[in-house]
Amino acid sequence: MILIVDDRPENLYSLQKLLELNHFKVDTASSGEEALRKILRNTYFLIILDVQMPEMDGFEVAEAITGYSKSKDIPIIFLSAVSVEKRFITRGYSSGGLDYITKPVDPEILLLKVSTFYRLHQQTRELHEAQEALRQEVMERKAAQEALSHSLDELRSILESIQQIAFTLGPSGQIEFANRYWYRYADSLETLPATPDGETSLPECIAKAMASGQQEVCEVRIRPIGETDFRYHLFSLTPVWKEGAIGKWVCIFTDIHEQKMINQLLENRVDERTRALQQANRDLEYSNHELQQFAYVASHDLKEPLRKIQVFSNLISGKFGTEAPEAEHYLSKIVSSAARMNSLITDVLEYSKISIGGQFRATDVNAILRDILDDMELLVREKGAVIRMENVPLLLAIPSQMRQVFQNILSNALKFSRQGVPPDISVVAERTEELSVNGASSAEGAFCRITVRDNGIGFDERYLDKIFVIFQRLHGRNEFEGTGIGLAIVKKIIDTHGGLVTASSREGEGSVFTMVLPVHQHQHENHTQASDT
Structure with a gap:
């Protein structure tokens, strides 16, 4: 104006x-x-x-x-x-x-x-x-220079305080500063520590980091001055960014020689132990196979003299039993004992066959249950039993072994019924996401939970661990027939299929047997691998 x-x-x-x-x-x-x-x-x-x-x-x-x-x-x-x-x-x-x-x-x-x-x-x-802007810029540059100088002093103080080899590189790769530990491995700032011929060198690590513009960590071996042995170190190069460009690199050597030596020693011991375990497993597999073969052959061969004992005992009883009542009594005990021996040998044969295995294929458990009930028709009618079944999903299983499982469980439910009370048996199935007795139901679950419930004599749950062990019985032979192998067979088959089985009961109030089986065997394999890890 x-x-x-x-x-x-x-x-x-x-x-x-x-x-x-x-x-x-x-x-x-x-x-x-x-x-x-x-x-x-x-x-x-x-x-x-x-x-x-x-x-x-x-x-x-x-x-x-x-x-x-x-x-x-x-x-x-x-x-x-x-x-x-x-x-x-x-x-x-x-x-x-x-x-x-x-x-x-x-x-x-x-x-x-x-x-x-x-x-x-x-x-x-x-x-x-313009003069004011220049003055302001000069002040800012002066403040930035002072801050940079302070930062450099602080960085160098930090690098001097750490118990490792540390140094800084400029943007073009020249060494600007190194702490006192540097001189244990190098004579001057212009000389890098020595590395073995044929292994990764320090210039290669530096060039790789500068090419990528990112932090790089290399494992190298460097040699202290005056010594002949190289020591393992982790060589880390970290960029320091300033105004959109790399202003410098902070480089640190971390001595891992002792850890490396210990790891190598542990790895060697693990390798040795692994080889020993693999050999022991092979020996065990061979021994188990031999034992299974022996059990199968021995049980099979025992049947032949046992049949002769039964046949000749019956012949003697039929021919001379009327003339000697006391001999008839002893012969009847021989025949009864031979029958029990035959049942026991048969069960042992079945138990040994499980280890030999079979082929997994799509199995209709519902059809198996109907066949079992057809075979048990006379016993079911005699007991006046009521058996209810729900639809069981299609399972990938060994059909013959699934038949053994339900044959044993259903026959036990009929056999261990209360005097004067018709057996009431139900078979319920549902899918679940978990290999667990109490897992939540799911229509698309990877596992199938099958529950068999009866109203029989039950048992004391203190003996739950015993009922699935071979030759274990909770009742005397005079009360109920059996060899004590049936539920052991059930347990072994369910284990073979990657499932689980358990039971709950109260004396005089019936029993509940629960089995959880994979719908598809690869689900079982994945679950087993996860459990092992």
Whole structure:
């Protein structure tokens, strides 16, 4: 804005309009005192000051203006109609004016001078702004340099304090700093620690890290100065980013020699132990196979002399029994014992066959249950038993072994019934996600839970662990027939199929047998692998 100072209103008006028509902002003052008050409140880039004014002439006003710190640099153009002598012009310049125009004012000359001072004002302001920006940038750079120097000092202090070899690399890969441990492995900053021929070298690790621009960790062997053996170290290179670029790399060697030696020793021992266990497993498998073959052959061969004992005992009893009642009594005991021996041998044969295994295939358990009930029709009718079955999903299993499982469980439910109470037996099946007796039901579950419930004599749950052990019996032979192998066969078959079996009961209130089997055998394999790990 321009300030025009003149005591004559017509002069103020003409100059104001001239300048405003040329797009300059103008302010006016009719006296020196008013001009000084406005200068203290406003900012002007040019003052046009009349020399001849009452009370304070233009020279006095100019001297006062240049005495203010705020306005001392504002250019002043003097206007004068009479004071054109050299001494007056000289006084005008000495009092702070920069130009002197005589009246009457030539508008074009005035506009040229005002435009020139405006451009000078603009340039001066831009120069001041540039100087301020430069000053601010210099301060920021100085602060950044101080912060960087402080960070470097802090980083170096940290690297000196750690109990490892540590150093820094510049952006181009030159070593800038190394802590005191560096000199146990290298003579100077220009020399990298030595590595064995044919193994990963330190320059290769550095080049790989710089190519990727990411943290790299290499396992290397380096040799202490004056020694012949190399020690294992982990060599880590971590970039330090600054303003979008890598400013340096922090590199650390971590000594892992002892751990490496211990690991190698452990690995060697594990390998030796693994080989020993593999050999023991092979020996055990061979021994088990031989034992199974022996049990099968022995049981099979025992049947032949046993049949002869039964046949000849029956012949003697039929031919001479009536003549010797006491002999008849002993012969009947021989026949009874031979029958029990035959049942026992048969069960042992069945138990040994389970280990030999069979082929898994899609098995309809419902059809197996119907066949078993057909075979037991006379016993079911004799006992007046009620048997209810729900649909069992299709299972991938060994059909003959599934028949043995349900044959044994159902026959036990019929056999161990309460006197005078018709057996009530139910078979319920549902799918579940877990290999668990109490797992939540799921229509698409990977396992099938089958529950067989009866209302028989039950048993004391203290003996739960005994009922699935071979040759274990909870009742005497005089009370119930059996060899004590049936539930052991059930347990072994369920284990072979990757499932589980358990029971719950109270004496006199019946029993509940629960089996959980994989629907598909790969589910069992995955579960077994997960359990092993």
